[in-house]
Structures are given as C-alpha cells and as structure tokens.
Amino acid sequence: MLMPPYHGVSLNADAPSMLDRLGRIADAAKISILVLNALLSGVTLTMSFLVRLAREMPRFSYFNVEVPFAAAKPRTLTDAGGEAILGPFDGEEAITMMPDLDAGASATMPGALLPDLLRPVIDHHTRRRRREAALPVVN
Numbered sequence: 001m002l003m004p005p006y007h008g009v010s011l012n013a014d015a016p017s018m019l020d021r022l023g024r025i026a027d028a029a030k031i032s033i034l035v036l037n038a039l040l041s042g043v044t045l046t047m048s049f050l051v052r053l054a055r056e057m058p059r060f061s062y063f064n065v066e067v068p069f070a071a072a073k074p075r076t077l078t079d080a081g082g083e084a085i086l087g088p089f090d091g092e093e094a095i096t097m098m099p100d101l102d103a104g105a106s107a108t109m110p111g112a113l114l115p116d117l118l119r120p121v122i123d124h125h126t127r128r129r130r131r132e133a134a135l136p137v138v139n
Helices: 015-028 047-056 070-084 097-102 115-126 130-134
Strands: 033-038 060-066 087-090
Touching: 015 047, 033 047, 047 060, 047 070, 060 070, 070 087, 070 097, 087 097, 097 115, 097 130, 115 130
Parallel strands: 033 060, 060 087
Antiparallel strands: none
8 A cells, every 4th residue: 555655744746756756766666556535635636547557557556545535436446547448446435435445446445343144235236236335234
C-alpha cells in the first residue's frame, strides 16, 4: 500500500511530479501496488488521476478510497478505468461498506476490525445476495 507523496500542508506535489515519483516506484516494484486515497495524506487524488495512473502504470490497479462521499468513487473508477482497475476498495474501517459494495467496491480495508463478521457480508454481496449481506450476523 502506498500513499501519495506528502511534504506538508502547503507543499503538495502536482500531478506530473506524482506521476514521475510513482512511475519510479512502479519500475522498481515486482508486485501490484495499492494506492491509498485518503484525506489523511494531505494530497487530493482525483478519480481522473487514479484512472490515468492505472492505465499508464499497470502495477497501480488497486485503490483504497477513504474520502468523503466515497460510495460514488468505486463505480467512477471502474466505469472510467475499465479493466485497468482491478480493485476499488472501501475504506473508513468498513463503516460505509454496503453503499461502497453497491457502488462497485470489490473489498474493504477494515484494518483488524471484525474480519470474521465482514467476510460473510462481502461473500453474500459478491453472489448478488444483497438482502443476506445486509442482515446482521448472528452466532
């Protein structure tokens, strides 16, 4: 997982600088890279930037979206990026997981928060059983 370059509140890299840095990382990497798109980074990554990144540098094909109104973002990424986007993930500790899954997210990034309870939700949703996915898990 990789966050965009951050140099301080008032010193954000522009798109060409980020593409250059990320391109050098992609050239050196031997595995796929997940980009963390989060306000915490201090850098705004637009959906068009992420799509461009995925199309131009195939190692970048997974994106964890942790921004306000994130539920619209997975669909935007997959619609615009097509096959270049392998994994738009839900962020925010799975708080918005259902709307994000409905919008095309393929997974969630909950940290260590309740994976045994979240897995059935994703499994049901993937099998197009939304009603079951939305039901609380009872043991």
